[in-house]
Amino acid sequence: MARGSTRPTSRDVAQAAGVSQAAVSLVLGDKWRGRVSETTAERVRQAARELDYRPNLAARNLRLGHTRTVLLVVPALTTEFFGGVYTGAARVAAQHGFGVVLYPSPAGIGPARDPFASAQAALDGVIASSMAADALTDIRGDQLPLVMLDSNPEGSLGAATVNLDIADGVRQVTDHLLSLGHRHILHLAADIASWTFEVRARELATRLSALPGTLLRTAHTPISIEDAVTAAETALSAPGPRPTALVCDDDKLAAGAYKAARRLGLRIPEDLSVTGLDDLALAQALDPELTTVRLDAELFGERGMHALLAVLEGRTPEGGDIPVELVVRGSTAPPGG
Amino acid sequence: MARGSTRPTSRDVAQAAGVSQAAVSLVLGDKWRGRVSETTAERVRQAARELDYRPNLAARNLRLGHTRTVLLVVPALTTEFFGGVYTGAARVAAQHGFGVVLYPSPAGIGPARDPFASAQAALDGVIASSMAADALTDIRGDQLPLVMLDSNPEGSLGAATVNLDIADGVRQVTDHLLSLGHRHILHLAADIASWTFEVRARELATRLSALPGTLLRTAHTPISIEDAVTAAETALSAPGPRPTALVCDDDKLAAGAYKAARRLGLRIPEDLSVTGLDDLALAQALDPELTTVRLDAELFGERGMHALLAVLEGRTPEGGDIPVELVVRGSTAPPGG
DNA sequence: CGAGCGACGTTATACGTAACACGTCATTGA
DNA sequence: TCAATGACGTGTTACGTATAACGTCGCTCG
Numbered sequence: 001m002a003r004g005s006t007r008p009t010s011r012d013v014a015q016a017a018g019v020s021q022a023a024v025s026l027v028l029g030d031k032w033r034g035r036v037s038e039t040t041a042e043r044v045r046q047a048a049r050e051l052d053y054r055p056n057l058a059a060r061n062l063r064l065g066h067t068r069t070v071l072l073v074v075p076a077l078t079t080e081f082f083g084g085v086y087t088g089a090a091r092v093a094a095q096h097g098f099g100v101v102l103y104p105s106p107a108g109i110g111p112a113r114d115p116f117a118s119a120q121a122a123l124d125g126v127i128a129s130s131m132a133a134d135a136l137t138d139i140r141g142d143q144l145p146l147v148m149l150d151s152n153p154e155g156s157l158g159a160a161t162v163n164l165d166i167a168d169g170v171r172q173v174t175d176h177l178l179s180l181g182h183r184h185i186l187h188l189a190a191d192i193a194s195w196t197f198e199v200r201a202r203e204l205a206t207r208l209s210a211l212p213g214t215l216l217r218t219a220h221t222p223i224s225i226e227d228a229v230t231a232a233e234t235a236l237s238a239p240g241p242r243p244t245a246l247v248c249d250d251d252k253l254a255a256g257a258y259k260a261a262r263r264l265g266l267r268i269p270e271d272l273s274v275t276g277l278d279d280l281a282l283a284q285a286l287d288p289e290l291t292t293v294r295l296d297a298e299l300f301g302e303r304g305m306h307a308l309l310a311v312l313e314g315r316t317p318e319g320g321d322i323p324v325e326l327v328v329r330g331s332t333a334p335p336g337g
Numbered sequence: 338m339a340r341g342s343t344r345p346t347s348r349d350v351a352q353a354a355g356v357s358q359a360a361v362s363l364v365l366g367d368k369w370r371g372r373v374s375e376t377t378a379e380r381v382r383q384a385a386r387e388l389d390y391r392p393n394l395a396a397r398n399l400r401l402g403h404t405r406t407v408l409l410v411v412p413a414l415t416t417e418f419f420g421g422v423y424t425g426a427a428r429v430a431a432q433h434g435f436g437v438v439l440y441p442s443p444a445g446i447g448p449a450r451d452p453f454a455s456a457q458a459a460l461d462g463v464i465a466s467s468m469a470a471d472a473l474t475d476i477r478g479d480q481l482p483l484v485m486l487d488s489n490p491e492g493s494l495g496a497a498t499v500n501l502d503i504a505d506g507v508r509q510v511t512d513h514l515l516s517l518g519h520r521h522i523l524h525l526a527a528d529i530a531s532w533t534f535e536v537r538a539r540e541l542a543t544r545l546s547a548l549p550g551t552l553l554r555t556a557h558t559p560i561s562i563e564d565a566v567t568a569a570e571t572a573l574s575a576p577g578p579r580p581t582a583l584v585c586d587d588d589k590l591a592a593g594a595y596k597a598a599r600r601l602g603l604r605i606p607e608d609l610s611v612t613g614l615d616d617l618a619l620a621q622a623l624d625p626e627l628t629t630v631r632l633d634a635e636l637f638g639e640r641g642m643h644a645l646l647a648v649l650e651g652r653t654p655e656g657g658d659i660p661v662e663l664v665v666r667g668s669t670a671p672p673g674g
Numbered sequence: 675c676g677a678g679c680g681a682c683g684t685t686a687t688a689c690g691t692a693a694c695a696c697g698t699c700a701t702t703g704a
Numbered sequence: 705t706c707a708a709t710g711a712c713g714t715g716t717t718a719c720g721t722a723t724a725a726c727g728t729c730g731c732t733c734g
Contacts, residue, residue, distance in 0.1 A: 007480075009720055020684050025722055037682065052480070058404070058459040059720035061395035062689050076420060078618070083414025086441055102439040104423055121406065121438060122395040143344075143389070225618050255622035262624065281415070281562050285592035287599065287624055346690055357714050362692055374712065396690035399719050 008051040017047035024048070028055070061122050069099045069121055070308055072301075073128035077104050078223075079252065079280055081297050082129070085149070088301025089127060096309055098124075105132035125312055127304045131194050145311045149304050150196040160311055162304045165321035166196055166277075169293035170203040170247075172326035173275050176291070177245045180334045182273060184215045186243035188232055188253050191220040200249055200277070217243065221253065228256020229263075236264055236272075244273065244335035251276035251283050254290055254331075269330065270337035279327055288330030295324055345388040354384035361385070365392070398459050406436045407645060409638075410465035414441050415560075416589065416617055418634050419466070422486070425638025426464060433646055435461075442469035462649055464641045468531050482648045486641050487533040497648055499641045502658035503533055503614075506630035507540040507584075509663035510612050513628070514582045517671045519610060521552045523572055523580035525565065525590050528557040537586055537614070554580065558590065565593020566600075573601055573609075581610065581672035588613035588620050591627050591668075606667065607674035616664055625667030632661055 010028070014021040019040060026032040027044040036044075047053075061067045072089055074082040082104070090100045101121050126144050130151035146159040153161045177185065187204055190197050201218065208214045221231035228248075236242060248254040254276035258268065266272045268288060276283055276292035283290040299322055307317035347365070351358040356377060363369040364381040373381075384390075398404045409426055411419040419441075427437045438460075463481050467488035483496040490498045514522065524541055527534050538555070545551045558568035565585075573579060585591040591613035595605065603609045605625060613620055613629035620627040636659055644654035 010722095011720080021721080022684065022686095022723075023682090025720095026683090029722070031723090034680085035682065040682080054480070056399070056459070056720050058395050058398035059689090060722080061459075062393070062399050062691090062719090063721045063723090065689070067395070076424065077414055078417045078420060080415050080417070083441060087413065090441075102441065104420060104427075104439065122393070122398075143391070225621060252618065255618070258622065258624070281589065281592070282619055282622055285562060285595065285619055286622060287595070347692095348690080358691080359693075359714060359716090360712090363713090366692070368693085371710085372712065377712080393690050396719090397692080399689090399721090400691045400693090402719070 007056070008053045009056065010053070013044065013048045013051055013053050016051060017044045019044060028053075066124050067122045068097055069101055069123055070125040070127060070305075071101050071103050071121070071123050072304075073103045073105065073126060073132045075105050075129060075131040079278070079282075081278055081280065081295070084297025085129075085301035085304070088298035088303075089305040090301070091298075092302045092305040092309070098305075098309075100305070125308045127308055130196065131192065145308060147304055147308045147311065147317070149300065150194070152195040160307050160317045162300070162307050162317070163321045164196075164295055164300060165324050166199045167203045168321075169277060169295075169324040169326065170200050171207060172324075173247060173277075173291075173293060174204060174207045176326060176328065176332065177247070177273060177275070178211065178214075180245075180273065180332060182245040182335055183213055184241060184243045185217075185245045185247055186235055187216060187218040188228065188235070188246055188248040188257060189218050189220050190223045190249040190253065192223065197249055204247060215241075215243075221256075223250065223252055225252055225256045225259070228253040229259045232257040232260035233263055236260060236266070242272075245332070246272060246274045248274065248276050251278040251280045251290060251292055254292070255282055255286060258286055267337075269333035273332040273335070275332060283327075283329070286331070291329045291332040292327055293324050294327050296322065344393070345390045347390070347392065350381065350385045350388055350390050353388060354381045356381060365390075403461050404459045405434055406438055406460055407462040407464060407642075408438050408440050408460050409641075410440045410442065410463060410469045412442050412466060412468040416615070416619075418615055418617065418632070421634025422466075422638035422641070425635035425640075426642040427638070428635075429639045429642040429646070435642075435646075437642070462645045464645055467533065468529065482645060484641055484645045484648065484654070486637065487531075489532040497644050497654045499637070499644050499654070500658045501533075501632055501637060502661050503536045504540045505658075506614060506632075506661040506663065507537050508544060509661075510584060510614075510628075510630060511541060511544045513663060513665065513669065514584070514610060514612070515548065515551075517582075517610065517669060519582040519672055520550055521578060521580045522554075522582045522584055524553060524555040525569055525572070525583055525585040525594060526555050526557050527560045527586040527590065529560065534586055541584060552578075552580075558593075560587065560589055562589055562593045562596070565590040566596045569594040569597035570600055573597060573603070579609075582669070583609060583611045585611065585613050588615045588617045588627060588629055591629070592619055592623060595623055604674075606670035610669040610672070612669060620664075620666070623668070628666045628669040629664055630661050631664050633659065 010024045011021045014024045023036055024044050026035055027041045028048060032041050072086055086100065086102050093100045123144060127147045127149060129149045148159050148161045150163055151161050189201055205216060208216045219231050219235035221227045246257050248257055254274050257274050261268055261272055268274055276290045279292045279294035283292045303322060310317040347361045348358045351361045360373055361381055363372055364378045365385060369378050409423055423437065423439050430437045460481060464484045464486060466486045485496050485498045487500055488498050526538055542553060545553045556568050556572035558564045583594050585594055591611050594611050598605055598609055605611055613627045616629045616631035620629045640659060647654040
């Protein structure tokens with residue numbers, strides 16, 4: 001609230017224009033056809049302009065009982081991925097007269113705070129990434145229409161889910177590596193308890209166990225380049241035969257793997273093939289450029305918003321996972337170069 | 338608004354607890370010491386819990402006349418930098434009972450929309466990056482307390498400003514390169530009309546023009562790795578003597594420069610030294626790791642929030658730019674290796 | 675000629691909350 | 705004994721908006 005003089009209200013505008021507050025509301029709300037004369041309407045608009053009137057949103061929201069605003073809950077913004085998700089969601093929202101408030105689950109702000117108290121915005125619905133689910137302790141049951149992103153369709157409390165087809169992405173990666181001749185694969189896995197990461201591990205394991213003569217090991221690490229370096233370095237220098245391919249849960253881990261390979265004197269892709277997942281800008285900055293799975297972040301956001309709109313209108317959101325695409329670049333080659 | 342049964346109000350809680358609505362407000366607002374008995378208070382809390390009551394924020398905001406919510410306007414989230422700014426701002430805000438709503442200036446959502454209409458949140462103040470200033474066409478004058486980030490202290494309409502000491506960062510980069518013996522420098526500049534980029538160009542120019550025998554050229558490019566590649570490739574293969582050092586406006590441009598150097602067969606740092614600015618995760622993923630200027634994004638956000646809190650309380654925000662730090666890594670060396 | 679209607683507004687109300695200004699009863703102090 | 709005090713609440717109001725319900729006036733039509 002601005003200090004000093006208080007903000008003008010619709011009543012001030014009414015007084016300035018010599019009409020009632022109701023008339024102001026009608027004119028500015030564009031509902032005056034056949035109720036107010038054109039000249040009066042113009043007089044109201046003029047007064048509003050001169051006073052620089054802005055409707056009080058708190059009052060409007062209270063009166064209307066809705067806000068046409070949804071909350072997008074995401075993990076801490078350490079990559080551009082969820083920026084893309086926001087862009088997609090906001091675009092669709094704008095087309096339907098909605099606004100999107102972005103709530104990055106705040107790392108290190110102490111105990112997970114209630115995003116609803118924190119955002120202080122009155123909301124019509126929520127889209128939440130399962131990776132930020134710990135921030136959602138306060139969503140209980142059916143308080144608010146909810147769409148989950150990348151969440152287990154079962155066990156999501158009946159909330160609608162929109163998922164990337166990560167399983168298919170892992171399938172494509174695995175097939176690509178197998179067709180190159182790799183048989184011994186190391187999985188550099190994120191140590192986050194989230195469905196989307198469980199899918200990677202499960203799909204990789206089932207795919208490889210179906211093919212005799214293959215070997216799969218796993219190394220866990222927090223999602224940061226530095227942590228990934230040490231995890232990859234340790235795993236790659238473990239006794240026994242060295243893996244010829246490294247499947248990383250995301251591109252940042254792959255970047256860490258590159259550094260680990262350099263330290264160990266391993267050439268990519270001659271000595272070690274590496275794959276990522278996300279297709280961040282980072283992937284093309286690496287040398288050699290990273291073979292990875294492209295996720296369409298904006299489409300993800302669009303689909304999430306469409307699903308939420310469907311829920312809000314009482315429709316059933318359309319199902320179907322979002323397809324992903326393997327992008328083969330220079331980091332993968334047959335074992336031994 | 339949830340469909341079907343409507344949400345419980347404080348009056349519902351009052352009825353369930355057998356007290357008046359006022360008592361509910363007192364108890365839940367923690368203002369009941371000496372006004373309501375402990376047993377009654379507990380009865381109210383119990384009823385609220387059973388009904389899963391949540392106060393209507395629109396109503397509260399209307400009544401209170403403020404929201405304890407501020408808006409953080411930033412450019413599209415294409416790097417993790419503004420994620421860090423948000424984290425810092427949200428941390429300080431939380432300590433003072435405020436919430437932060439993040440508004441990334443939506444690239445490609447059509448005409449620049451009014452963030453205030455879009456966010457639909459009633460706000461107490463705004464922190465805005467000058468890089469997203471085009472989204473702010475609707476901030477006119479003193480409507481809302483405003484703090485600008487990385488904006489020209491003059492010409493900011495009297496708004497408080499919080500700046501990183503970019504000029505000093507450029508100074509450190511320049512001194513570093515000069516002391517290594519570089520005399521011919523190419524500036525890979527972002528083609529964004531924003532004060533923070535003007536500072537880079539100006540400081541570099543004045544620094545070099547003060548030293549005879551130096552040569553400075555400039556190539557402009559949009560901030561994306563792909564665009565930077567072509568811009569750098571063109572500039573580096575231009576006729577005449579080749580620059581020995583490349584100063585990039587940010588780390589993403591530097592990543593593009595790396596690719597351009599590879600295409601041209603130039604080794605970094607032997608044939609070409611490269612510097613960036615930001616110290617994104619990307620900087621350490623490059624090979625060789627990038628010499629760059631570290632910006633403390635979280636501190637930036639903290640200082641921005643502190644400044645806004647000062648404005649809100651009628652105090653004068655403390656001045657002083659935020660120090661930055663040159664991080665020397667493997668991408669810079671004396672010319673010729 | 676009077677009922678009906680369209681054009682042009684106004685009056686009144688409710689949304690849910692916070693808090694001011696009172697009440698009521700029992701206990702206390704002089 | 706009687707006013708004063710404290711403990712424990714309640715009645716009422718206002719925040720600024722959107723809209724349902726209600727006038728009023730002049731004209732038309734049967």
